[in-house]
Amino acid sequence: MRRLLVAAVLVPSTALALAACGGSSGGTTGTPSIAPPSAPAGSTVPSPASTGAAQQGAIPVEKNPPGDIPDNLAFVAYNNTTGKYTFTHPEGWAETTRGSTVTFTDKLNGVQVLTGSRTTPATVGSAKQQDVPALSGSQAAFELRGVTSVKVPAGTGVRIVYRRNSAPDPVTGRQYRDEVERYEIVGGGREVVMELFGPVGSDNVDAYRTMIQSLRLS
Numbered sequence: 001m002r003r004l005l006v007a008a009v010l011v012p013s014t015a016l017a018l019a020a021c022g023g024s025s026g027g028t029t030g031t032p033s034i035a036p037p038s039a040p041a042g043s044t045v046p047s048p049a050s051t052g053a054a055q056q057g058a059i060p061v062e063k064n065p066p067g068d069i070p071d072n073l074a075f076v077a078y079n080n081t082t083g084k085y086t087f088t089h090p091e092g093w094a095e096t097t098r099g100s101t102v103t104f105t106d107k108l109n110g111v112q113v114l115t116g117s118r119t120t121p122a123t124v125g126s127a128k129q130q131d132v133p134a135l136s137g138s139q140a141a142f143e144l145r146g147v148t149s150v151k152v153p154a155g156t157g158v159r160i161v162y163r164r165n166s167a168p169d170p171v172t173g174r175q176y177r178d179e180v181e182r183y184e185i186v187g188g189g190r191e192v193v194m195e196l197f198g199p200v201g202s203d204n205v206d207a208y209r210t211m212i213q214s215l216r217l218s
Contacts, residue, residue, distance in 0.1 A: 056165055058165065060177065062176065073090045074090070074091040075089060076091045078102065080097070082100045083101070083114070085217050085218060088214040089104045101114040102114075109197065109198040110197050111197070113192060114192070116184065118184070121186040122184050122186075124147050139164040141164060146160075147159070150183060153215070154187050156186065157183065157191075158184050160182040160184070162179070162180050165177060166199075179198065179199070180196070196211060
């Protein structure tokens with residue numbers, strides 16, 4: 001398993017305590033109820049979500065999930081010079097960048113992109129043997145939904161879909177059941193991981209497709 005170069009915040013509310021170079025830029029965080037970022041596959045450094053993750057029960061799924069991303073939302077380009085990748089994200093989402101890791105969030109939705117150290121793409125088999133157990137140990141009430149091979153403009157790899165509990169809102173304590181689409185993509189001998197997340201049942205298919213299809217390794 002490769003160690004990913006992760007720094008902060010897969011979610012608007014929680015910083016990931018992993019070492020990475022660079023500073024933070026961008027505006028405020030979004031609604032602080034989204035779960036902390038995934039521990040990088042193979043990492044020995046746990047994310048904040050890993051504390052007591054195995055002991056948590058799954059949060060009930062909302063009957064009317066509040067996380068739909070509007071279809072008419074404009075998208076704007078983002079370029080990470082440290083990680084050497086670009087993609088487009090919904091305009092107006094709050095940004096947090098630290099080195100090669102960036103997170104954009106709005107209310108209950110978000111996307112995080114970070115670099116990894118694989119030089120050859122993960123397979124369905126290797127993801128199930130290595131990445132899935134790592135995620136299971138770091139994400140609260142982890143539930144695997146599926147692992148498939150993917151090919152996108154940036155390269156090839158796997159798509160891991162899983163569910164987890166969000167982090168409690170620091171004010172209300174409320175949590176949501178999140179669904180995460182994790183893409184581990186290798187192109188030109190470099191790896192980039194994109195995680196797209198929001199409440200289970202949210203209609204975010206078009207927005208997710210726009211972001212992963214726009215990803216490029218520069």
